Amino acid sequence: MNKILSLEMVNITKRFPGVIANQDVNIKVNAGEVMALLGENGAGKTTLMNILYGLYNPNEGDILINGKKVKIRSPQNALDLGIGMVHQHFMLVPSLTVTENVALGINFKNKFKMDLKVVADKIKKLGEKNNLNVDPNAYISQLSVGEQQRVEIIKALYHGANFLVLDEPTAALTPQETDQLIKWIREIIKDDMGVIFISHKLKEVTEVSDKVEVLRDGKNVFSVQTNKTNVDELAREMAGRDIELPTVDKKNEFGDVVLKVEDVWAKSDKGTDALKGISLALKKGEILGIAGVSGNGQKELAEVITGFRKVNKGKINFKDENIVNKSIQYIIDQGLGFIPEDRLHMGTVPGFKVKENLILKDYLKYPFCKNFILKPKYIESYCKTTVDEYDIKCPNINTPTHALSGGNIQKLILSRELKRNPVALVASYPIRGVDIGAIEYIHEKLLEARNNDVGILLITEELEELLNLSDRIAVIYEGKILDILEADKATKSKLGLLMAGVKEG
Amino acid sequence: MNKVINKVLFNVTILLFAFLVALILGSVILLIAGVNPLFAYKAMIINPIFSVYGLSEAVVRAIPLMLVGIGISIAFRSKMINIGAEGQLQLGAVAGGAMALAFAGAPKIILIPLTLLAGFMAGGLWGGIAGWLKAKLSVNEVLSTVMLNYIAFQIYLYLIRGPLIDPAELAYGTGVPQTQRMPDSALFDRLILGQRIHSGIFVAILIAILVYYLLWKTSFGFRLRAVGEEPKAAKYAGIKVNKYLVLAMILSGGLAGIAGSVEVIGVHHRVLEGLSANYGFTGIVVALFGSLHPIGVIPASFFFGLLLIGAEMMQRAVDIPSAIVISIQGLVILSVVSSNIILRNPAYRKKFEKLIFNKKLLFWR
Ligand SMILES: Nc1ncnc2c1ncn2[C@@H]1O[C@H](COP(=O)(O)OP(=O)(O)OP(=O)(O)O)[C@@H](O)[C@H]1O
Ligand SMILES: [Mg+2]
Numbered sequence: 002m003n004k005i006l007s008l009e010m011v012n013i014t015k016r017f018p019g020v021i022a023n024q025d026v027n028i029k030v031n032a033g034e035v036m037a038l039l040g041e042n043g044a045g046k047t048t049l050m051n052i053l054y055g056l057y058n059p060n061e062g063d064i065l066i067n068g069k070k071v072k073i074r075s076p077q078n079a080l081d082l083g084i085g086m087v088h089q090h091f092m093l094v095p096s097l098t099v100t101e102n103v104a105l106g107i108n109f110k111n112k113f114k115m116d117l118k119v120v121a122d123k124i125k126k127l128g129e130k131n132n133l134n135v136d137p138n139a140y141i142s143q144l145s146v147g148e149q150q151r152v153e154i155i156k157a158l159y160h161g162a163n164f165l166v167l168d169e170p171t172a173a174l175t176p177q178e179t180d181q182l183i184k185w186i187r188e189i190i191k192d193d194m195g196v197i198f199i200s201h202k203l204k205e206v207t208e209v210s211d212k213v214e215v216l217r218d219g220k221n222v223f224s225v226q227t228n229k230t231n232v233d234e235l236a237r238e239m240a241g242r243d244i245e246l247p248t249v250d251k252k253n254e255f256g257d258v259v260l261k262v263e264d265v266w267a268k269s270d271k272g273t274d275a276l277k278g279i280s281l282a283l284k285k286g287e288i289l290g291i292a293g294v295s296g297n298g299q300k301e302l303a304e305v306i307t308g309f310r311k312v313n314k315g316k317i318n319f320k321d322e323n324i325v326n327k328s329i330q331y332i333i334d335q336g337l338g339f340i341p342e343d344r345l346h347m348g349t350v351p352g353f354k355v356k357e358n359l360i361l362k363d364y365l366k367y368p369f370c371k372n373f374i375l376k377p378k379y380i381e382s383y384c385k386t387t388v389d390e391y392d393i394k395c396p397n398i399n400t401p402t403h404a405l406s407g408g409n410i411q412k413l414i415l416s417r418e419l420k421r422n423p424v425a426l427v428a429s430y431p432i433r434g435v436d437i438g439a440i441e442y443i444h445e446k447l448l449e450a451r452n453n454d455v456g457i458l459l460i461t462e463e464l465e466e467l468l469n470l471s472d473r474i475a476v477i478y479e480g481k482i483l484d485i486l487e488a489d490k491a492t493k494s495k496l497g498l499l500m501a502g503v504k505e506g
Numbered sequence: 507m508n509k510v511i512n513k514v515l516f517n518v519t520i521l522l523f524a525f526l527v528a529l530i531l532g533s534v535i536l537l538i539a540g541v542n543p544l545f546a547y548k549a550m551i552i553n554p555i556f557s558v559y560g561l562s563e564a565v566v567r568a569i570p571l572m573l574v575g576i577g578i579s580i581a582f583r584s585k586m587i588n589i590g591a592e593g594q595l596q597l598g599a600v601a602g603g604a605m606a607l608a609f610a611g612a613p614k615i616i617l618i619p620l621t622l623l624a625g626f627m628a629g630g631l632w633g634g635i636a637g638w639l640k641a642k643l644s645v646n647e648v649l650s651t652v653m654l655n656y657i658a659f660q661i662y663l664y665l666i667r668g669p670l671i672d673p674a675e676l677a678y679g680t681g682v683p684q685t686q687r688m689p690d691s692a693l694f695d696r697l698i699l700g701q702r703i704h705s706g707i708f709v710a711i712l713i714a715i716l717v718y719y720l721l722w723k724t725s726f727g728f729r730l731r732a733v734g735e736e737p738k739a740a741k742y743a744g745i746k747v748n749k750y751l752v753l754a755m756i757l758s759g760g761l762a763g764i765a766g767s768v769e770v771i772g773v774h775h776r777v778l779e780g781l782s783a784n785y786g787f788t789g790i791v792v793a794l795f796g797s798l799h800p801i802g803v804i805p806a807s808f809f810f811g812l813l814l815i816g817a818e819m820m821q822r823a824v825d826i827p828s829a830i831v832i833s834i835q836g837l838v839i840l841s842v843v844s845s846n847i848i849l850r851n852p853a854y855r856k857k858f859e860k861l862i863f864n865k866k867l868l869f870w871r
Contacts (some may be wrong), residue, residue: 016851115700240777309741309742310731327743328744328746329742329744330744330745330746333743333744334744339742341742343738346736346738346739347738347739347742348742349739350735350736350739350740351738351739352735352736353731353732353735353738357728361739361742361743362743364725364728364743365725370725372723373724373726374723374724374725375723375724375725375728377723
């Protein structure tokens with residue numbers, strides 16, 4: 002295996018039934034360089050990388066390594082050539098250890114015996130050499146998202162990769178983990194590693210990359226040296242228009258308290274105390290941001306309010322009624338909307354048509370349904386209007402929902418929750434993995450709802466998003482609210498300290 | 507339009523091809539057994555299609571397969587792997603039979619629905635138990651339905667040997683385990699003089715259409731499908747997931763139960779040992795072959811009906827051990843069902859389409 006000094010993809014075209022995912026795309030990356038690959042949801046980034054990794058065959062085009070044409074027909078080919086890829090959705094077996102997961106992809110000489118000790122030793126060495134510490138004997142299910150990502154990277158390095166593709170590696174990382182990853186990437190390229198880095202977060206793109214390639218609708222539209230551009234320009238090139246993220250306008254009058262959480266205790270899935278006497282109050286027409294490093298009880302907080310999780314102690318008053326341990330249906334009927342964290346498997350039924358997911362909470366109500374019989378005509382026309390109104394990009398309303406891009410699935414959920422005229426809304430990580438154009442749109446809609454007197458509980462780890470949208474920001478730490486700040490008094494550094502559990506004075 | 511025709515032609519070609527492969531493999535077995543495969547296959551394929559008897563018997567088998575298959579489709583669509591149709595069917599048969607005998611004097615218009623209802627309730631109870639065990643105690647439904655099959659079979663035998671046995675059998679001392687003949691007012695009409703094909707076929711097709719409507723046009727079906735597709739999202743939408751698992755199993759078992767009572771009042775006119783002929787298991791294959799869609803199950807069950815009667819006719823024509831017939835039948839089912847992957851998976855499909863259409867392998871191009 003030779004070192005990859007330069008890697009080129011030339012005039013790559015890839016067609017799927019009904020879409021051209023890549024059209025005459027060209028990229029070139031040299032050793033010692035980080036190239037960021039940008040583009041809106043569905044622009045064709047993952048497809049291009051899957052071609053490079055041998056998961057898809059392109060319809061047209063070539064891949065050149067060190068100037069020579071190569072054929073990559075399978076991930077094995079790619080690994081043999083020195084290309085490693087970390088997918089956005091990790092491909093690890095949770096019930097196995099780190100060592101076992103790495104060993105899964107190895108062709109052992111002795112087919113009947115795996116020498117796991119050798120593997121474990123090599124993992125240790127690779128970890129030390131590359132500053133990627135993981136315990137080879139830990140089970141994957143015990144590791145945090147950031148640690149699992151390290152395992153994925155070690156897997157690639159174990160096979161001798163000297164060129165890494167990272168598809169949205171930071172989408173689920175905490176800000177601290179993201180900083181670490183960026184530092185790490187800048188470090189390894191000094192050893193002549195080449196890296197392709199995909200992300201929707203433009204700020205980190207400008208920090209990590211040497212150059213940027215932007216795709217739009219499957220075509221190259223813009224390429225630039227990172228030091229000659231800025232976040233605004235990149236956003237504009239991605240979306241094809243100016244992007245301006247909206248911010249909340251200050252108001253002094255809020256409505257009554259609509260949601261009041263009082264000293265609530267609840268357990269996590271693992272049985273530990275996740276919420277330890279949490280209290281907060283949300284007013285009508287207010288966006289209350291919940292800041293915190295993920296894993297401090299955010300998921301459980303959203304779930305107790307919406308009726309998914311048992312409350313062991315405490316009260317949750319919604320519209321002056323205690324809704325603790327009431328049924329999910331009942332809570333929905335009282336007018337509480339919910340944008341869940343797991344948008345594909347909880348927010349929608351992936352195998353259902355777009356139109357079926359749009360009425361997922363309304364299919365029982367009158368114009369949609371009468372005497373248990375669904376009313377297809379009304380449903381069709383309602384869904385067509387909604388898709389237009391909320392600019393949900395899909396071939397048609399009969400497309401299965403899992404075929405939509407992340408941003409459009411999120412818009413679908415948003416439209417469903419908002420069109421039900423909620424009294425209050427719990428929004429968990431509403432912009433995770435979503436492109437900048439969709440972020441702008443989602444934020445506009447959330448603010449519009451706020452101005453129409455909806456109370457919104459906004460759970461996110463994006464400080465930018467919190468500061469742009471919130472009227473007040475509560476910081477959650479180890480299952481309790483550590484502090485609540487008025488938005489105009491909150492700064493990134495103050496929030497950062499609080500999120501780490503440090504409360505001054 | 508052209509596209510649709512192409513698609514149908516393509517599907518038919520692939521299925522025929524798979525069928526052919528199975529026949530070629532089967533001919534090896536036949537040759538070893540010392541039988542001329544061509545003669546045997548003529549008896550198996552040509553004879554049933556071109557005889558009134560063959561077609562009638564194919565439909566007779568298609569009726570219970572269709573009913574079981576629709577039920578299985580409902581269960582599988584809500585992700586309940588119901589292996590218990592055999593037991594559900596047997597209990598449906600005996601309950602239907604008992605009902606028909608108990609109300610022997612009632613007019614047809616009342617007695618037939620009553621009989622079917624009894625079958626539905628017995629089968630539904632049996633399916634519902636498995637659903638309830640899953641919902642309340644997380645008992646794996648494969649395990650519980652298989653075990654419930656054993657229990658159902660013993661109950662069935664006990665009833666037709668003991669409390670429900672035909673008094674005449676006791677009087678003459680023959681003791682064949684079967685019930686009295688069903689009253690005439692409980693019987694489905696025979697459609698062709700001298701053949702067994704009966705009007706139960708209309709009931710089966712009507713139920714297929716009703717279930718299609720239920721699953722795709724009503725709020726109940728919407729919930730059931732949501733629960734099967736993604737329980738987490740169903741819960742999110744406020745649906746009581748466990749309740750719908752139980753309901754799906756009740757419906758699924760109920761339809762198998764109807765299949766049982768239809769066998770009693772349509773074919774055998776008594777409840778007797780060996781009534782089911784494994785319909786409860788073959789029905790699972792039928793359901794999968796029909797894409798777990800009630801309308802798809804209709805042609806699938808006719809196909810399997812033909813296959814079953816074909817095997818029987820082959821056995822009678824060439825006089826070979828039934829083990830050989832069963833294995834050939836198994837070969838055909840295995841290869842036809844496997845060929846489904848080519849029809850379903852777009853990647854395979856493309857490959858084969860290229861092969862068939864571009865290389866002009868086929869006569870219509
Ligand atoms: N296997 C597939 N079959 C059909 N269409 C596909 C397939 N994979 C991707 N597509 C389509 O190709 C286009 C590009 O998708 P791709 O996943 O490459 O986008 P992306 O840029 O990675 O988006 P995101 O930022 O949401 O991850 C989309 O329109 C998508 O719907
Ligand atoms: Mg992608």
